[in-house]
Amino acid sequence: MNKMEKALHELSEMDDLAALSSPIHRLHPAAKLITTILYIVVTVSFDKYDLGGLFPMLLWPVLLFQLSGIPVRTCFYKLRIVLPLVMAVGLFNPFFDRAAMLTLGGVAVSGGVVSMLTLMLKGVFCLMASFLLMATTPIDSLCAALRRLHVPGTLVTLLLLTYRYVGVMTEELAVMTDAYHLRAPGQKGIHVSAWGSFLGQLLLRSMDRAQELYGSMLLRGYHDHFHYAPIRAFAARDGIFTIACALCFALLRFVNVGQLLGGLVMR
Amino acid sequence: MIEFQHVSFAYEKGREVIRDLSFRIGDGESVGLIGANGAGKSTVMKLMLGLVSGEGKILVDGEELTKQNLSLIRRKLGFVLQNSDNQMFMPTVYEDMMFAPLNYMLSREEAEKRVDAVLGRLGLQELKYRHNHRISGGEKRMAAIATVLAMEPEMILMDEPSSALDPYNRRLVINAIRELGQTKLISSHDLDMILDTCDRVILLSGGEIAADGPAEEILRDRALLESHHLELPLRLADK
Amino acid sequence: MHMADALLAPAVAATMYVASGTAAGVSIHKLRKDDEPQKLPVMAVTAALVFAGQMINYTIPGTGSSGHMCGGMMLSALLGPFAGFLSMIVILAIQCLFFADGGLMALGANVWNMAFYGCFVGYFLIWRPIMRSRLFGEGKGAARGRIVLASILGCVITLQLGAFSVVLETSLSGITELPFGAFVALMQPIHLAIGLVEGLITSAVLLFVYESRPELLQCVEPAEGESAKRSLKSVVAVLAIVALVVGGGLSLLASSNPDGLEWALFGNAEEGYAENMGLDEDDFGVESAAAEKAGAIQEATSFLPDYAFADSDTPAGTTVSGVVGSAMVAGVALLICLAGGFFRRKKAQS
Numbered sequence: 001m002n003k004m005e006k007a008l009h010e011l012s013e014m015d016d017l018a019a020l021s022s023p024i025h026r027l028h029p030a031a032k033l034i035t036t037i038l039y040i041v042v043t044v045s046f047d048k049y050d051l052g053g054l055f056p057m058l059l060w061p062v063l064l065f066q067l068s069g070i071p072v073r074t075c076f077y078k079l080r081i082v083l084p085l086v087m088a089v090g091l092f093n094p095f096f097d098r099a100a101m102l103t104l105g106g107v108a109v110s111g112g113v114v115s116m117l118t119l120m121l122k123g124v125f126c127l128m129a130s131f132l133l134m135a136t137t138p139i140d141s142l143c144a145a146l147r148r149l150h151v152p153g154t155l156v157t158l159l160l161l162t163y164r165y166v167g168v169m170t171e172e173l174a175v176m177t178d179a180y181h182l183r184a185p186g187q188k189g190i191h192v193s194a195w196g197s198f199l200g201q202l203l204l205r206s207m208d209r210a211q212e213l214y215g216s217m218l219l220r221g222y223h224d225h226f227h228y229a230p231i232r233a234f235a236a237r238d239g240i241f242t243i244a245c246a247l248c249f250a251l252l253r254f255v256n257v258g259q260l261l262g263g264l265v266m267r
Numbered sequence: 268m269i270e271f272q273h274v275s276f277a278y279e280k281g282r283e284v285i286r287d288l289s290f291r292i293g294d295g296e297s298v299g300l301i302g303a304n305g306a307g308k309s310t311v312m313k314l315m316l317g318l319v320s321g322e323g324k325i326l327v328d329g330e331e332l333t334k335q336n337l338s339l340i341r342r343k344l345g346f347v348l349q350n351s352d353n354q355m356f357m358p359t360v361y362e363d364m365m366f367a368p369l370n371y372m373l374s375r376e377e378a379e380k381r382v383d384a385v386l387g388r389l390g391l392q393e394l395k396y397r398h399n400h401r402i403s404g405g406e407k408r409m410a411a412i413a414t415v416l417a418m419e420p421e422m423i424l425m426d427e428p429s430s431a432l433d434p435y436n437r438r439l440v441i442n443a444i445r446e447l448g449q450t451k452l453i454s455s456h457d458l459d460m461i462l463d464t465c466d467r468v469i470l471l472s473g474g475e476i477a478a479d480g481p482a483e484e485i486l487r488d489r490a491l492l493e494s495h496h497l498e499l500p501l502r503l504a505d506k
Numbered sequence: 507m508h509m510a511d512a513l514l515a516p517a518v519a520a521t522m523y524v525a526s527g528t529a530a531g532v533s534i535h536k537l538r539k540d541d542e543p544q545k546l547p548v549m550a551v552t553a554a555l556v557f558a559g560q561m562i563n564y565t566i567p568g569t570g571s572s573g574h575m576c577g578g579m580m581l582s583a584l585l586g587p588f589a590g591f592l593s594m595i596v597i598l599a600i601q602c603l604f605f606a607d608g609g610l611m612a613l614g615a616n617v618w619n620m621a622f623y624g625c626f627v628g629y630f631l632i633w634r635p636i637m638r639s640r641l642f643g644e645g646k647g648a649a650r651g652r653i654v655l656a657s658i659l660g661c662v663i664t665l666q667l668g669a670f671s672v673v674l675e676t677s678l679s680g681i682t683e684l685p686f687g688a689f690v691a692l693m694q695p696i697h698l699a700i701g702l703v704e705g706l707i708t709s710a711v712l713l714f715v716y717e718s719r720p721e722l723l724q725c726v727e728p729a730e731g732e733s734a735k736r737s738l739k740s741v742v743a744v745l746a747i748v749a750l751v752v753g754g755g756l757s758l759l760a761s762s763n764p765d766g767l768e769w770a771l772f773g774n775a776e777e778g779y780a781e782n783m784g785l786d787e788d789d790f791g792v793e794s795a796a797a798e799k800a801g802a803i804q805e806a807t808s809f810l811p812d813y814a815f816a817d818s819d820t821p822a823g824t825t826v827s828g829v830v831g832s833a834m835v836a837g838v839a840l841l842i843c844l845a846g847g848f849f850r851r852k853k854a855q856s
Contacts, residue, residue: 003561003563004558004561007558007561007605010604010605011400011604012400012401014604015398015401036610037610037611040511040609040610040611041516041519041611043511044511044512044514044515044516044519044611045515045516048680048681051832052828052829052831052832055832055835055836056832056835058835058836058839059835059838059839059842062839062842062843063842065843065846066842066843066845066846066847067846069846069850078605078606079606081508081605081606081607082510082512082606082607082609085508085509085510085513086510086512086513089513089676089681089682089684090681090682092682092683092684093682093683093684095683096683096684096685097683104829112683115683119512119513119681120512122511122512123510123511123512126510126511126512126609126610126611127510127511127606127609129610130511130602130603130606130609130610131606133603133610134603134604138358139358139603140357140358140359140362142603152530152531152534154534154537154538154542154546154592155530155534155592155595155596157546158546158549158550158553158592158593158596159596159599159600160357160358161356161546161547161549161550162549162550162553162554162557162593162596162597162600163358163600164355164356164357164358164399164400164550164554165356165550165551165553165554165555166554166557166558166600167400168352168400168554169551169554169555169557169558170554170557170558170561172558173558173559173561173562177562187565188563188565188570188572189562189563189564189565189572189573190562190563190564190565191565192564192565192566192567192710195564195706195707195710195711196710196711196712196713196714197714198562199555199559199562199575199711200710200711200714200715200718201714202555202559203552203555203584203711203714203715204715204718204719204722206551206552206554206555207548207551207552207719207722209350209353209551210547210548210550210551210552211547211548212348212350212353213353213356213547213550213551214544214547214548215313215316215318216346216348216353216354216356217356217366217543217547218318218341219316219318219341219344219345219346220366220367220370220414220415220418221338221341221342221367221370221371221418222366222370222543223338223370223543227365227366227369227370228362230375256828256831257831257835258828258831258832258834258835259827259828259831260831261830261831261834261835262826262827262828262829262830262831262832262834263827263831265827265830265831265834266826266827266830356547356550
């Protein structure tokens with residue numbers, strides 16, 4: 001399997017997950033979008049040393065994973081892109097910020113280590129949140145929701161069309177890549193002599209394809225705007241979900257739940 | 268009814284792809300458009316749909332095709348592209364089928380009714396909410412035909428409807444075509460399919476009509492077919 | 507260069523959303539004045555192509571490593587700045603939504619860093635002036651030279667701006683303890699090399715388009731009457747410029763990374779984003795390389811005072827209860843998981 005095929009596989013995996021049915025899948029996409037963004041903003045807004053305060057934020061994605069029946073494994077596979085980047089930035093902290101911050105069983109932990117861990121947790125939490133959004137919401141419903149939220153139609157239509165052709169193009173390039181390597185064994189990538197023509201050929205063909213596509217849109221009466229999939233109205237339960245989530249996030253943000261729980265037990 | 272009157276067309280100056288072409292297709296006819304690669308089959312279709320414009324007159328139901336009435340005329344014509352991916356640009360089969368009816372100002376309920384009817388007729392109900400990039404080649408072709416039928420066109424144009432399909436799916440498509448009541452124009456190299464679906468055949472060569480007549484007659488003429496890079500349909504070759 | 511949500515403070519992310527959103531609004535407005543219905547399919551197909559094209563590995567001659575393309579410059583050369591910018595937004599959105607490459611909250615910043623510079627700065631300040639100039643003279647050969655020059659300059663400059671923005675945004679967000687200067691010194695040279703490779707790839711593709719369908723390129727008039735001599739001369743001139751830029755870049759790089767350890771660390775991290783679908787996960791040598799690197803930096807910066815922070819009054823008791831509480835949170839999370847599994851099994855049985 002080459003890279004493009006893996007990407008295709010990843011895309012179809014998301015499609016399959018989004019096609020499942022669960023209480024979370026049935027929520028209005030706008031409710032999910034808003035809560036996801038809220039969650040990310042709240043998560044990121046924790047102080048860089050507030051590891052203890054941040055940790056309880058874990059509960060929300062865990063709850064959603066369980067309610068929606070989405071496997072966590074797929075999500076962790078996606079961490080491979082985010083984590084190295086976050087780590088590359090965060091890994092410097094322990095070396096620049098060496099003042100002891102707390103002691104755990106006699107071992108002093110420096111502020112840098114705490115801030116690095118906080119950063120990494122933030123990275124993982126945010127990823128889980130946006131993964132859950134996409135794993136429970138098909139792209140067409142999301143686009144319809146974006147339209148409802150007054151994102152310009154041009155952009156939404158473009159997103160929808162592009163998403164459709166990402167599959168087509170990636171598949172074509174996957175085939176082309178295989179065909180290339182079958183005739184160029186031992187080469188790791190595209191040789192410099194084919195740098196222009198490899199993608200260029202497909203680009204020229206794609207321009208013709210775009211013309212044909214435009215033709216087929218015209219032939220079916222397209223003039224200036226797209227009709228989106230109907231989504232159901234924003235119901236009371238969507239509102240309740242959104243407000244409940246917002247309140248929970250506020251609670252987790254302003255009350256150190258970990259501290260509180262620990263305090264209860266310690267006393 | 269469609270009529271070409273002395274139509275010529277060139278993509279580049281001096282290199283005509285269609286030369287002084289005249290023919291007429293009556294209501295309810297099923298016509299096969301055959302010819303070697305580059306004979307001008309696709310161009311004829313594009314001219315008919317107003318995707319390109321050349322010299323001469325093209326009449327649809329007695330009305331000349333012009334820029335002004337283009338959208339009115341296109342409403343009567345449904346075109347099934349050879350590459351279904353170029354035709355199906357919406358995420359799901361359902362939305363793709365809704366695209367044309369909604370553009371023609373049908374209400375959502377009416378459009379949906381139409382979509383369900385077409386899917387039912389073609390036996391494709393289970394494809395309705397499937398994603399266009401997740402269905403097989405055969406399903407995609409059937410779905411593409413369905414999207415065009417949802418427009419309820421008076422005439423259907425098809426470009427290589429049987430290409431790249433396995434025998435089973437090819438048969439499905441052929442059966443579906445045979446059951447369409449509309450006027451049909453089918454361009455293909457699959458002469459067996461033409462024989463199964465069309466009563467009349469127009470053979471194009473270098474942008475001109477080389478033969479025009481009953482399918483059974485033209486598709487039996489080995490010499491004529493071979494001189495245009497074609498072969499007898501297998502079904503007739505045995506006899 | 508895709509930023510993750512965790513690397514940004516909400517205020518910075520919001521600012522970048524506003525900035526990118528404004529640029530998007532202007533682009534949509536401009537596009538509507540143009541022939542939007544006709545442009546949309548072209549934009550969608552081209553964006554999809556660039557998305558897939560980013561996954562191609564290009565072998566860099568003589569190095570054994572491979573380069574990638576990001577596409578902002580190419581999109582604006584093909585579609586113009588406004589349509590190119592919108593297409594790039596959509597590509598970044600799909601990467602963020604489906605591949606977890608970049609974050610939902612960081613999208614505004616990513617659009618700014620990768621699309622805004624590539625499309626607007628790249629087009630208005632580099633592509634258009636160069637293509638309209640009479641640089642290298644008349645004729646086809648000269649046009650080829652201009653395409654190569656504009657692509658390389660465009661990619662290098664816009665990538666530098668993008669990398670600088672990443673540093674700026676991360677530092678403003680207070681995420682990293684790495685001093686601003688050191689961070690800049692780390693990011694810029696690496697992106698110089700990446701930009702060069704990307705520029706060469708972009709120019710190769712655009713040259714191919716120019717040879718077959720010049721009318722597809724913005725600001726390029728299909729020139730008639732080619733003169734072989736001049737074309738040779740201009741190609742030589744371009745090669746000389748390229749060599750100069752490459753040489754300059756490499757020496758800069760060499761001077762700032764005497765041991766090349768940055769490459770080991772950031773090279774790998776970059777791999778993660780540049781490879782996009784990052785499939786070389788097995789060769790993330792981050793850990794060990796990072797430790798060595800950190801040691802090196804520690805020595806180099808040992809004159810820096812330890813940052814003491816106003817947290818010294820934190821009583822140890824609070825810390826302990828915090829830890830116990832966190833363990834309880836973990837326990838609750840585990841319980842939720844168990845309950846979820848239990849109910850699913852029950853449902854499956856019934």
